[in-house]
Amino acid sequence: MTTSRPALVSPGASAGSAEPARDARARAAGPGAAPDTAGSQPRSAPAVSMAGALNRALRDAMAADERVLVLGEDVGRLGGVFRVTDGLRAAFGERRCFDTPLAEAGIVGFAVGMAMYGLRPVVELQFDAFAYPAFEQVVSHVAKLGARTGGRVRPSMVLRIPYGGGVGAVEHHSDSSEAYYAHTAGLKVVTPATVTDAYSLLRDAIDDPDPVVFLEPKRLYWSRSPVDLPVRAEPLGQAALRRAGRDVTVVTYGPTVPLALEAAQVAAGYGWDVEVVDLRSIVPFDDDTVVASVRRTGRCVVLHEAQGFAGVGAEIAARVQERCFHSLAAPVLRVTGWDVPYPAPKLEHHHQPSVARILDAFERLQWDDEPDARWLADT
């Protein structure tokens, strides 16, 4: 199905850190970064990494509100395995940024108790798959306390979780676990794709009265953008248009936003003008922005790295067809990882969505009003 464009797209071109930069700003930002479109940052602003912006957000939040404290494994002396909490213990003392025993259910449960007492814990759960021991605390307490108590107990807290693949990690370090949290009523689920959003969304999350699962795309930690911090972008709960286009809307979030922009650039060479919506917040879901875009373009591709079955993309596709049915010229398609446990690092690029996989989806959007042959074969 890709026979019309073999020369432009080679399988290796889109995998992981080999993504080519698209323009001058993205080049300055380094591989994998989405351009920071919020505000009007001067070109002379220093290049900041996403990890650095997260660190600055924690630092500024702790300085602004003494109830904010940071806890987790290795967040103290070491500054976190990704250095996101670097220097916080030295700056704020060991009661504001502290290491805990290695027990994730205990960490989250302990934070719930602190939140009940009026503190604002920011928990670092070291990796996506290492957050699973805390699942019962998250589902049965963090998410439900507000509803259970008629709003009298509101555990305002942030659970920071580095997530997703593309960094060549060994097993249990590359899961995209957003669907578990998004399916849990009572949580907000947020993920930044830009350096600006890393700062702005984390500040919003810490200020938010509701518990927020803050998913940090590992592959973007070292992406850089020239950003003057502090900076504030759209509020938590609002999606952002990363690229305007007329022909098809790509709805995505977190680690695959730069990939969507890259695919949009390549697609332009074929005459497809692609719009890219970065959700920023999976919950609350910004129906308005997504619906307005799809009504304009008439076509929608949902993109994420997580496996597709019962994933966040399924929810997005359902919402789009419920709300945009009469504007749609083609079925909503999903481009996702395969429905497999995250593969070993040397094979992960076969799992992750690529520019080629996205372009293949664009091609299947029934431009000639022909049904998708893929679904007709067996009927």
Next chain:
Amino acid sequence: MTTETTGGLGAVVAKLLPSPSPIRFVDDGGEPVDEHGGYRPPPDELLVQAYEAMVLGRRFDAQATALARQGRIAAFPSSVGQEACQAGAALALRPGDWLFPTYRDSGALLSRGVDPLDVLAPVRGHRHCGYDPYAHRCAPMSTPLATQAPHGTGLAVAARWKGTDEVALVLLGDGATSEGDFHEALNFAAVFRAPVVFLVQNNRYAISVPLSQQSAAPSLAYKGIGYGVRAEQVDGNDAVAVLSVLAEAVDHARAGLGPMLVEAHTYRMGPHTSADDPTRYRDEAEVASWRGRDPVERLRAYLRRRGLLDDAAEAAVTARAEALAAGVRAGVAHDAHVAPTDIIDHVYAAAPAFLAEQRAALLSELDAGGEGAR
């Protein structure tokens, strides 16, 4: 290295280990016994207060069980036989302290001053938690076992770091000591020297599973030593002993000496809930043997022997218990009205757009008088 300067590991262990047999002040027949180590006897007025709390708790329990059998409330988890622990836990705390109860701890909540009808909210079926946790400093009753233990620990550390001398007391059962959260909470509590007391009411059964299949520990109190948590075991049907040991544990925590684990040996006289049939898994002879160790009767006999309780005082307590039961019956007869939209309104501090849409949909169902309107 600190162990060498304080007399070696043996001395440290000796300070943490529980007494070899449960602490007792009063035997099964209400006679004083000298099996209380160095623990101080509680003040007389506290014993009288505990007696009243225990009688009220038992009457409340009987009333709730009756209402459950009549189908007027959902399956009720009785704590009959555990009144000394229930009253003891509440009376060991100051108003500024915090209690972290389970679903079986309605007696402790009552003694803490929570309205009986609010205690029953989950089984009345209109709210998962009927009281304001901040009003009485009682966390919501926890149903997933041991999950409230890390909450109590975190809250206690937060209170200490704020400079208060507030203490948290976490109630647990024997089954909960098998859950990971129990162990993680003990470990966190020790590492952070949390002012928290864990009271394990070892009532011998986790629904149907007996203690022998729950744990091979010499006694559950020995689970403290591995975490460096001081532990004690107490006769949980001896209210005098429970009050004494809990007073010591709470003082220990309040003084900044760290957490304490207390195992109270008791017995669940009733079923797991009113929907359970304990004859399928335990003998009547065993239940009968525990009937002879009843905590309420035992304290009553002791108080009368000591001249702390007379007929008039007993009659007054009984009258208060009957008034409580009558209030529960009358209250349950009136179905508490909760707006249907309540199920949506408290999930988030402010309903996001997607939930606001669903709230509007529910309201239009109500307007249409359909299924949702009932």
